[in-house]
Amino acid sequence: MYNIKINYGPDINTKLCSGCKNCYQYCPQDVFGWDESQKAPTVLYPGECDMCCFCEIMCPEVAIDVKIPLHNLLDFGIAPVNYKKISDSFEEKK
Amino acid sequence: MSTELEQMVDRTINTDFLIIGGGLAGCMAALQAKRKNKNIDVTLMEKSSLEISGSAIGLKDFHIEQHGMIEHPLPDSFSIEEAKKSLFGVDRLKGMVNARLQYTELINWLKPLAIMEDIGIQIREDDGFMKGLQTYRKGTVWGRTAYDENGKPYPSDMVLYRGSDLKAKLSAAVYNDNVRVLNRTMICNILTKNGTAVGATGFNMRTGELIVINAKTIVIASGRVTRLYPYPHVPYPQNLFYSVGFSGNSGCGVTAALNAGAKIHNMEFIWMYSVSRGSNISSGTGGTGWFFPLMKSNGELLEEKYPERNMMQHGGNIPPINYQYAPNCQNPEIERDLLTSTKANATDDEVAAMYFCSATEKPRSLKFHMMAGGPRNERPLQGLALCAGLTINGIKRENEQAETSIKNLFAAGDCAGHTAGCRALTWGWIVGDYVADLIKDMDQPSFGNTQVNQIKASNERVYSPLNRQSSYAVNPLELEDYVRNLNHEFVGVHKIAPRLKYAVEQIRWLKEAAVPALTATSYHELMRVLEVQDIIELSEMHAQTSLMRDESRMPPIHNRDDYPEQDSKWDNVTIVARKVDGKIVYDKEPVN
Numbered sequence: 001m002y003n004i005k006i007n008y009g010p011d012i013n014t015k016l017c018s019g020c021k022n023c024y025q026y027c028p029q030d031v032f033g034w035d036e037s038q039k040a041p042t043v044l045y046p047g048e049c050d051m052c053c054f055c056e057i058m059c060p061e062v063a064i065d066v067k068i069p070l071h072n073l074l075d076f077g078i079a080p081v082n083y084k085k086i087s088d089s090f091e092e093k094k
Numbered sequence: 095m096s097t098e099l100e101q102m103v104d105r106t107i108n109t110d111f112l113i114i115g116g117g118l119a120g121c122m123a124a125l126q127a128k129r130k131n132k133n134i135d136v137t138l139m140e141k142s143s144l145e146i147s148g149s150a151i152g153l154k155d156f157h158i159e160q161h162g163m164i165e166h167p168l169p170d171s172f173s174i175e176e177a178k179k180s181l182f183g184v185d186r187l188k189g190m191v192n193a194r195l196q197y198t199e200l201i202n203w204l205k206p207l208a209i210m211e212d213i214g215i216q217i218r219e220d221d222g223f224m225k226g227l228q229t230y231r232k233g234t235v236w237g238r239t240a241y242d243e244n245g246k247p248y249p250s251d252m253v254l255y256r257g258s259d260l261k262a263k264l265s266a267a268v269y270n271d272n273v274r275v276l277n278r279t280m281i282c283n284i285l286t287k288n289g290t291a292v293g294a295t296g297f298n299m300r301t302g303e304l305i306v307i308n309a310k311t312i313v314i315a316s317g318r319v320t321r322l323y324p325y326p327h328v329p330y331p332q333n334l335f336y337s338v339g340f341s342g343n344s345g346c347g348v349t350a351a352l353n354a355g356a357k358i359h360n361m362e363f364i365w366m367y368s369v370s371r372g373s374n375i376s377s378g379t380g381g382t383g384w385f386f387p388l389m390k391s392n393g394e395l396l397e398e399k400y401p402e403r404n405m406m407q408h409g410g411n412i413p414p415i416n417y418q419y420a421p422n423c424q425n426p427e428i429e430r431d432l433l434t435s436t437k438a439n440a441t442d443d444e445v446a447a448m449y450f451c452s453a454t455e456k457p458r459s460l461k462f463h464m465m466a467g468g469p470r471n472e473r474p475l476q477g478l479a480l481c482a483g484l485t486i487n488g489i490k491r492e493n494e495q496a497e498t499s500i501k502n503l504f505a506a507g508d509c510a511g512h513t514a515g516c517r518a519l520t521w522g523w524i525v526g527d528y529v530a531d532l533i534k535d536m537d538q539p540s541f542g543n544t545q546v547n548q549i550k551a552s553n554e555r556v557y558s559p560l561n562r563q564s565s566y567a568v569n570p571l572e573l574e575d576y577v578r579n580l581n582h583e584f585v586g587v588h589k590i591a592p593r594l595k596y597a598v599e600q601i602r603w604l605k606e607a608a609v610p611a612l613t614a615t616s617y618h619e620l621m622r623v624l625e626v627q628d629i630i631e632l633s634e635m636h637a638q639t640s641l642m643r644d645e646s647r648m649p650p651i652h653n654r655d656d657y658p659e660q661d662s663k664w665d666n667v668t669i670v671a672r673k674v675d676g677k678i679v680y681d682k683e684p685v686n
Contacts, residue, residue: 008332028142028151029341030278030299030618045618047331047571050341053457054146066458068465071328072336077473078465 008069009046016063023055104303109137112309115316116140117148119507121264122522128271130530149339206519213267216256284354291503292539299621316347318508344625347509360487362639434474485511567613570622594641
């Protein structure tokens, strides 16, 4: 693995994950690995994640949240102090 | 096959029709070929996973368009001369696209709709009619709905459809048609025999297999050359992959064609990153230039101030601001101002259109809007676009069947970019339709010593970086970052001869100085090693052709600061690159 500390990309909630392999199978960037002993996905190459977020919508258990890098949040006007997971912010604020 | 070859190769496949790349062009080629001749054996090689791949996952899979064509059906008298005048026709692209191909594209552009409807994509509205959108208003603004003085919408040249599941349905149809799909497989080499394509090698980034495919016909339908410039507003390595289309597009199909001896052209007119800060310009996320007006700091709306300064003048496909209104190389007034896209006063229609488009893009578009509190609550985006590009570069097509300069090797989609916006579905349809007949009278090609040597070279190229012992292990991503920043700083928008010469020399030097030390510790990393070598080749062509063309044409796509004017000696002249004995040579050729 590339020796770079990356703090963005897919964040898998292992408690919710059912091991269906969707994320591993469909990720366009091949970011995920597969841990056969745990029957669970791993995030092998988070630095190559382009935040497309397909894994979020392909995951039947809603176990993945793609963390957005700080630069994107700030430029897009999303305050990190109010950062919520996507499942928390589905309703558009009126 | 010799024993030696058996040891090298994990799998051999014989097929009638090999498709490299499973995006819109590749899928449509497969579907049309199968519809015309259901016995044809089709193999499709896809770098990602067919269900989610290709640039259509990122942008605009909600319309089929032919800018400037407003008459359906086309009149019987429709001619090449008429075709030239379309919005992305020869005339407006400053003579850099072939008129015969333009004509072919226009007379075929609606044909894929029938297949799309057949496989369940919702083309029509509930009342049975198709929804059209006109892409220009009095020759100016692109994208937004426009009305004439009587409040009547202008005639449309774009069919809007509900395409959020387009790729899912296309891929399902491809599987359903018994196409052999090789997912996670990247093209390595095209195998040739006396100037005819006879097969290809592919590398599986999961299993590490080297797959040899013996094919009667091949179409390269891979992606656009998008990874020559960095996304400049974020740090490494995010800058390499924050892309609007399929982020895996390294141009590997184009280099495979180059290495096989095919002609590559128009490389000086390259796609660059087109962004507004915080998002790239996917229509939903950025919104700029699509649905929301751009404002100068004094409150002036750009589209009102510069009603004529847009792509009509310059050609191109994606309209971020300083491309659409005033390329920064031509209008410092805009470059030195703060441009914002504000959505606070957006109409309901505009917000709805934005959501409509967002829903067909990468899911992050909607996610960003949701996190920001919905478009009307968003802080204004800074509308600073670097520069956009054109898709007229790539593999050169020699005839109306999309055949390249190598016999039986075709090119469709972004890799062969023709007019701006590559008409992937249309060209995929054209190739699939032609190949289905062509293969009937063909025998399966046989491999001789030359092909075995080509496979050996492929094997050597692919696997030698794996766990390579060198005193300095070059990380492929780091090298890619270096090359793309080199392009950004020394080629870029403001091209001048001394900087271009430096770029060319530096890139050529990299091939000796860094490439032989590229190292990978896994098959996935090997894939990145292959990609960066492609990017280096493409960068060399980009810098060298930019240096050769001593004029400016369609700035900022090709803007030479030292030759700011368009020069008639370059009219109808394209620069063609091809590989001879391992070196890239450049020639000038007439476009038509």
